[in-house]
Amino acid sequence: MMGRCFELTLFVLLVDGVFGDVVTVPVMEGDSVTLNTGVTKQQHDKILWYFNNTRIALINGHPNTSCLYDGEGGRFRDRLKVDYESGSLTITDIRSEHAGRYEAELIRSESSGKRQSLNRNRKCDSTKITQKISSTHDDTIKIFSVIITASLSDQETKAEPQMEKRASNLSSGLSAGAVAGIVVAVLLVFAAAAAGVIYYGKLNAGRGKDKGDYEGLAKEEEHTQNV
Template identity: 50%
Template sequence: MDWHEVPEVGLEPGSPSQAVLGSNSVSVTEGDFVTLKSDVSMQERDQMLWYFNDTLIALIRDDPTEGCVYDGERQRFRNRLSVDFETGSLTIKNIRSEHAGRYEAEIVRNESSGTSQSHSECDRTKIITKMINTGDTIKTFSVSVRPDSSSDRSDISASRSRLDKFNKGSYYKEKEQVCKKSSVLSVGLVAGVCAVAVVLVAAAVLGVLYYRDEISKKEDREKNKSEHLLAVSA
């Protein structure tokens, strides 16, 4: 069997991203899922062990009731793992950057003696570290996770939206301040014009009164002068 056959990678239906494959290397977009295939047919009493960076994350047996998937350190794989009990393949769902690393598939054949993984009730939270090879390592995968570019575009769009709102808010605030200043200036200008108008009206009234007073005095002088001439002539 060719152990370097390219693994199968699965993507969410309708996902715009594509996985990039190499020789036992997989690059997956964050949020997608990936299926790592062992390319072996499990036989009765066989065991398949999957490790992530030397920590056991899945124990597969021909009887599903005797298998177990583990949450791993810091529960990074909680509710993300599923297995195929016939092929021994491992699927990681909704993958994140913390899931990038080395995945190793190891099989323990039924004819092996003294190497079988002891079985007890499945404890998903248990941390089991690989100490020695208990079987044959058949596949090793190096998984890398790249950021979702659509999420970056959404972040940029949201930032631009917030900036537009900020700019619009600043514009309306400045406009309001200008209007208030203009209103204050308009009130002051009207008050000044009114004051000047009052002064001009008062000056005009005084001028008219002064003119009438002068006319009255002139008429009195002319009258007195005429009376004086009539008296002399008599």
């Protein structure tokens, strides 16, 4: 995994009584992502975060009255961080198992009934598995769809075997006879080139000798005439 850590922050305004559109969030594997509702949260308001309908965070505004859950199979253990004032959720060191649907539910402090029962839940049990219940009209929900993409190092690692495989396929496509034929052809080319060099060398040497003999005869004839 690459040492760098890219943090993607989404600011999405939630309006009471309105279900927001699903926001698609692509995140590179190994990075961190922050999902920020952008909601104006009051001191005693609560924000519940769910992953695929399983609760992963209860934010009451203070760590003593809040809770972060490990999730099914402990997939979120030591990976979650929250902002107790804004209610934003951060998932660190993203893996493929963290891809999915994230929902933020805002519960106003003036709400009653089942929501007020959350005030009595002072003790945090991070291993507890709580499924999402149907929301009523006075809850506000924002939905994120987190998609995990491969890191650059993983892409390079996957590309290397592909190149090796192609080279192997190329070599394996040639029979032993074909390989031997190629080797013989290469040797013949080199032998022909060497023979050509030797031939032209001897030819040039012969021309030089003939030229020397001619010049010698010419000088001898000239000397005879002078005498």
